[in-house]
Amino acid sequence: MQINSESTEVELLCVIVNFGLGSKIMKTSKQTGMRGGTIFLGKGTVSNRILEFFDLSDIRKEIVLMLGEKETVDNTLEELNKKFHFDKPNHGIAFSTSVIDIIGTKSIDSNNINIEKRGAEKTMYNAVFVVVDKGKAEAVIDAAKEAGARGGTIINGRGSGIHETSKLFSMDIEPEKEIVLILAEEKITSLITASIREKLEIDKPGNGIIFVQSVNQTYGLR
Amino acid sequence: MLNVITNKFKEVLYSVVPIVIIVLILNFTITPLETPTLIRFLIGALLIILGLSIFLLGVDIGITPVGNLMGSFLAKSNKIWVVLAAGGLLGFIISIAEPDLHILAGQVNSVTSGMISKFSIVVVVSVGIAVMLALGLFRILFNVPLYKVLIGLYALIFGLALFTSPEFLAISFDASGATTGALTVPFILALAMGVSMLKKDSKASEKDSFGLVAIASAGAIIAVMIMSIVSKADKITSSLEIEISGSNLIIAPFINALPKIIYEVFLALLPLLVIFLVSQKISFKLDKKGFRKILKGFVYSFVGLVYFLVGVNAGFMDVGTAVGYSLASLDNKFYLIFVGFILGLVTILAEPAVHVLTHQIEDVTSGYVKRSAVLGALSIGVGFSVALSMIRILIPGIQLWHYLLPGYIISIVMTYFAPKLFVGIAFDSGGVASGPMTATFILALAQGAAEQIEGANVLVDGFGVIAMVALTPLITLQILGLIFKMKSKKGGLDKDANQF
Numbered sequence: 001m002q003i004n005s006e007s008t009e010v011e012l013l014c015v016i017v018n019f020g021l022g023s024k025i026m027k028t029s030k031q032t033g034m035r036g037g038t039i040f041l042g043k044g045t046v047s048n049r050i051l052e053f054f055d056l057s058d059i060r061k062e063i064v065l066m067l068g069e070k071e072t073v074d075n076t077l078e079e080l081n082k083k084f085h086f087d088k089p090n091h092g093i094a095f096s097t098s099v100i101d102i103i104g105t106k107s108i109d110s111n112n113i114n115i116e117k118r119g120a121e122k123t124m125y126n127a128v129f130v131v132v133d134k135g136k137a138e139a140v141i142d143a144a145k146e147a148g149a150r151g152g153t154i155i156n157g158r159g160s161g162i163h164e165t166s167k168l169f170s171m172d173i174e175p176e177k178e179i180v181l182i183l184a185e186e187k188i189t190s191l192i193t194a195s196i197r198e199k200l201e202i203d204k205p206g207n208g209i210i211f212v213q214s215v216n217q218t219y220g221l222r
Numbered sequence: 223m224l225n226v227i228t229n230k231f232k233e234v235l236y237s238v239v240p241i242v243i244i245v246l247i248l249n250f251t252i253t254p255l256e257t258p259t260l261i262r263f264l265i266g267a268l269l270i271i272l273g274l275s276i277f278l279l280g281v282d283i284g285i286t287p288v289g290n291l292m293g294s295f296l297a298k299s300n301k302i303w304v305v306l307a308a309g310g311l312l313g314f315i316i317s318i319a320e321p322d323l324h325i326l327a328g329q330v331n332s333v334t335s336g337m338i339s340k341f342s343i344v345v346v347v348s349v350g351i352a353v354m355l356a357l358g359l360f361r362i363l364f365n366v367p368l369y370k371v372l373i374g375l376y377a378l379i380f381g382l383a384l385f386t387s388p389e390f391l392a393i394s395f396d397a398s399g400a401t402t403g404a405l406t407v408p409f410i411l412a413l414a415m416g417v418s419m420l421k422k423d424s425k426a427s428e429k430d431s432f433g434l435v436a437i438a439s440a441g442a443i444i445a446v447m448i449m450s451i452v453s454k455a456d457k458i459t460s461s462l463e464i465e466i467s468g469s470n471l472i473i474a475p476f477i478n479a480l481p482k483i484i485y486e487v488f489l490a491l492l493p494l495l496v497i498f499l500v501s502q503k504i505s506f507k508l509d510k511k512g513f514r515k516i517l518k519g520f521v522y523s524f525v526g527l528v529y530f531l532v533g534v535n536a537g538f539m540d541v542g543t544a545v546g547y548s549l550a551s552l553d554n555k556f557y558l559i560f561v562g563f564i565l566g567l568v569t570i571l572a573e574p575a576v577h578v579l580t581h582q583i584e585d586v587t588s589g590y591v592k593r594s595a596v597l598g599a600l601s602i603g604v605g606f607s608v609a610l611s612m613i614r615i616l617i618p619g620i621q622l623w624h625y626l627l628p629g630y631i632i633s634i635v636m637t638y639f640a641p642k643l644f645v646g647i648a649f650d651s652g653g654v655a656s657g658p659m660t661a662t663f664i665l666a667l668a669q670g671a672a673e674q675i676e677g678a679n680v681l682v683d684g685f686g687v688i689a690m691v692a693l694t695p696l697i698t699l700q701i702l703g704l705i706f707k708m709k710s711k712k713g714g715l716d717k718d719a720n721q722f
Contacts, residue, residue, distance in 0.1 A: 041584070
């Protein structure tokens with residue numbers, strides 16, 4: 001990979017909004033130069049004592065992933081924030097993270113990606129990803145909240161470790177997983193991961209994985 | 223902050239308001255209603271909005287999770303006898319507790335002058351459902367294509383239909399509607415999803431989430447047909463008294479309806495609760511929080527469904543009958559057909575299971591198949607079915623099978639062309655559409671019209687309306703599938719190329 005001075009930086013833009021807004025986010029983003037994106041469903045939680053008592057704190061979310069050059073991503077984020085008011089409560093969140101390589105899109109030349117400047121930006125937030133067996137996501141969120149997180153987004157997924165693929169009757173199956181995405185301030189990230197690690201015994205084999213990404217920009221977090 | 227509740231509430235509001243508006247328009251134009259009836263209708267509408275919101279929240283956190291857990295538990299047992307036995311047992315106890323089935327069985331008992339006892343019909347239909355539910359689960363586990371199973375089942379139904387009298391034909395198709403109640407459908411849908419979610423092949427996982435309701439309800443049809451052939455009770459020997467209650471009271475009907483509905487909903491919910499408690503002990507082993515959450519879900523479902531059914535029975539039913547009756551008295555019979563179409567269009571939106579199905583479709587397809595598209599297709603389908611039923615009531619020469627035979631042939635042939643995901647969705651929505659809302663409001667409308675039209679038989683024409691409501695969505699939703707197929711073919715390449 002060549003690194004030259006005219007290189008571009010690529011970022012992943014991730015927007016989490018209430019169900020039904022995903023397509024609108026995508027439309028607005030295309031107007032500011034994003035080339036496309038992927039939408040999938042997730043489940044968010046809200047912190048509200050009354051709702052928690054009634055166990056009604058789940059809410060359907062849509063998550064939009066888009067890739068683009070740093071400048072486009074920045075513009076898009078600003079434009080989206082203007083239009084969808086992420087700064088107001090419950091209007092969604094958006095963040096961008098750095099990407100090392102991109103393949104399969106013509107608009108960005110993968111040979112010119114600059115990975116030198118990585119980390120130069122001042123990051124305030126981290127994105128914590130936790131992948132666990134289905135049914136444990138709520139426990140992850142509880143553990144994270146105890147350590148100071150504001151909430152999280154749960155995404156259903158399938159996947160398997162090296163020992164897990166199997167066949168039931170004539171269907172190949174992959175165990176169901178839940179992915180929990182938590183955005184947290186940098187200073188409490190380690191508290192959160194420690195809390196999850198302890199509560200869910202992540203260190204034992206087969207209990208899940210945690211990874212943390214640094215985030216370049218965020219909107220909608222308070 | 224009360225996002226979750228307001229979202230549900232809004233969704234329900236949008237689905238109940240159309241029917242209220244239509245009835246109000248009718249009231250001020252061609253079919254004036256008596257004031258007490260109208261006031262009861264409005265109170266009923268409020269109860270329905272409130273009840274449906276609570277019920278749907280309850281289904282989300284109670285019924286659906288139990289179905290999902292149950293489905294994956296059965297599949298993970300990896301023993302065929304466990305799946306068949308448990309599937310059968312589930313099917314049997316769910317349907318034997320279904321209040322609608324008991325009502326239908328009571329009616330059949332009286333129209334055959336006791337030749338077919340109420341008890342025997344309830345048991346036979348429940349056995350039919352049990353066998354089919356086990357078969358349906360078997361199909362998902364062994365990757366047997368849904369359309370092949372459906373073709374087999376409907377071939378059997380056609381064969382049996384040759385030996386069944388027209389009256390019983392209507393009853394048996396109605397039985398399929400009666401067994402797919404407001405609680406059963408969400409549970410069976412979730413069960414299928416629980417099994418197929420495990421699949422590695424995500425395309426298969428998507429499409430196999432649907433079709434179980436369809437297979438189960440075919441079991442009811444087959445059971446009643448076999449029963450009528452075996453017992454040789456092929457004639458309707460006595461007629462039913464349909465009472466048109468023109469009560470002038472406003473609050474009393476609601477209170478009077480309450481005890482019976484509480485009992486019925488409790489009875490219908492009981493098997494699901496028992497299933498949950500037993501499985502929790504032997505397999506789910508949810509933590510305290512998850513356990514309590516599901517129990518709360520059951521409580522919400524109970525409360526919500528009671529409100530909903532009280533609203534429908536005490537508020538909507540009389541309006542249905544009255545509107546049907548006065549429309550049929552008008553000289554221009556076109557009104558009856560047209561208004562029937564419109565009422566069909568809007569009534570289906572307030573059907574509880576429709577909300578559950580459309581949400582599951584969105585969840586399973588990650589929002590690719592939009593709720594509004596499915597709702598649109600369903601609405602148009604049910605609109606046509608009500609209009610066609612009205613034509614049948616107006617013209618005595620048209621018999622139910624004149625609709626059913628070509629209708630089912632078209633739907634079966636379409637299964638070859640339509641995308642397989644939509645085949646499952648379409649056949650499931652047949653069972654979904656024939657829920658408590660149609661079974662009371664639309665049925666009352668048809669019966670009110672039949673009461674007025676000379677030569678129409680309230681009973682015979684009344685039965686069969688549900689059968690129609692269960693048929694037309696099969697066609698319209700498969701058409702929707704074909705539209706999706708055509709659209710994605712055209713733009714597919716460009717879109718994929720620019721992903722990201």
